[in-house]
Amino acid sequence: MELLKFTDKHHLFRERLKKFLKIRVVPEIDRCEAAHITPKSMWKAMGKEGFLCPGVPQAYGGQGLDFLYSFIVWEELARINFTGLAAPLHSDIVVPYIQTFGSETLKLKYLPKCVSGDMITAVAMTEPGAGSDLASMETTGVKEGQDIIINGSKTFISNGVNCDIVVLAARDPRTEDRHQAISLYIVEAGTPGFTKGEPFEKMGWAGQDTAELFFSDCKIPAANRLGKPGDGFLMLMQKLQQERLVCAAGALFEAENILDLTIDHCKTKKIAGKPLSKFQSTQFALVEMASEIRILRTFVETMVVDHMAGKQIIKETSMAKYWVTDMSKRVASRCLDIMGSDGVLESSPLARRFRDTRVTSIFAGTNEIMKGIIAKSMGL
Ligand SMILES: Cc1cc2nc3c(=O)[nH]c(=O)nc-3n(C[C@H](O)[C@H](O)[C@H](O)COP(=O)(O)OP(=O)(O)OC[C@H]3O[C@@H](n4cnc5c(N)ncnc54)[C@H](O)[C@@H]3O)c2cc1C
Incomplete structure (x- = not known):
């Protein structure tokens, strides 16, 4: 169906x-x-x-x-x-x-x-000292009259160089509770006091400009705040369901692509006169991966349906983010073994996919953080 x-x-x-x-x-x-x-x-x-x-x-x-x-x-x-x-x-x-x-x-x-x-656009939450633990962010946003003065820095920001506007998380140092201190603001590129770093050279996602952002007495209108003061953390949590769904689906598609190109390779590559795809060990490996991918597609698609129906599926999307990204890494690694040295050449389509897949268990909340969320929702 x-x-x-x-x-x-x-x-x-x-x-x-x-x-x-x-x-x-x-x-x-x-x-x-x-x-x-x-x-x-x-x-x-x-x-x-x-x-x-x-x-x-x-x-x-x-x-x-x-x-x-x-x-x-x-x-x-x-x-x-x-x-x-x-x-x-x-x-x-x-x-x-x-x-x-x-x-x-x-x-x-x-x-x-x-x-x-x-x-x-870009969204800037992560800081050099605040990745998984967002509540310890140090970037401040302080209201002065009709303005907000931003100071601090963010790192690993996707679209960091290209961005024309940033949804920025900053805390009010006058609010003691670290969660209730965070607000979200729109900051426009070109605002005095807002500068961008150079794109990082990183493993995977090479065409993506990931960069640091710096704020030094950067003055923005207070009207650029999203929602109420101090609601930033709640807003981030509310939107994580969709973010994790995007991540899980992306990793699923990557795994499908990697498997498809490996199957094509196995059908054409001959060893001792017969295609690699005719060896039972290869067949079993491909079948095992195809089965897991198919099962996870059903899981991801079910979540898309539930998400569209407005259901709260934060536990399930966290499960999917962790399992599907781990699965795509396993598939990339196993397919590379199946392809052998052909797969490690930069000219091979697998090399880039292998690198791109690797980071998916780290960004958008690490898979350890996902497991923590799931454990909590299981009452553990
Ligand atoms: C390519 C790329 C793009 C990114 N894009 C963005 C972006 O656009 N915007 C943005 O704000 N950020 C972005 N990030 C940052 C990303 O969200 C963080 O890297 C991620 O949240 C993890 O933070 P960290 O790297 O600081 O790891 P840390 O938080 O320092 O974690 C290090 C290790 O400790 C583990 N750990 C941490 N806390 C716990 C805990 N409570 N329980 C168990 N284990 C724990 C982690 O799982 C990890 O293994 C991006 C990162 C990358 C690599």
């Missing part, structure tokens, strides 16, 4: 996107990976074609489409083996903060540009 009910409109959207990615994005991938950044022109082209923020309502310049359109974008982006164009982060992780918690003025000001690709 098909869990996700795609209509003809969804299929048309997917076909248009596939064509766009093939013509406009695929030829640029190697250049982006070498430069550690994806050009803004590619984002604008995505926006112009309607592939960014499909769920944003028409009143804010969007198309008001259902969540399955986002799922299609994640799936097709994963299929082209490119993590540089972080549209899922922009459309389905950062923009929802503005859409859900922004004032009408903020929504009218920023959302149309996020949809068109004229504005690229």
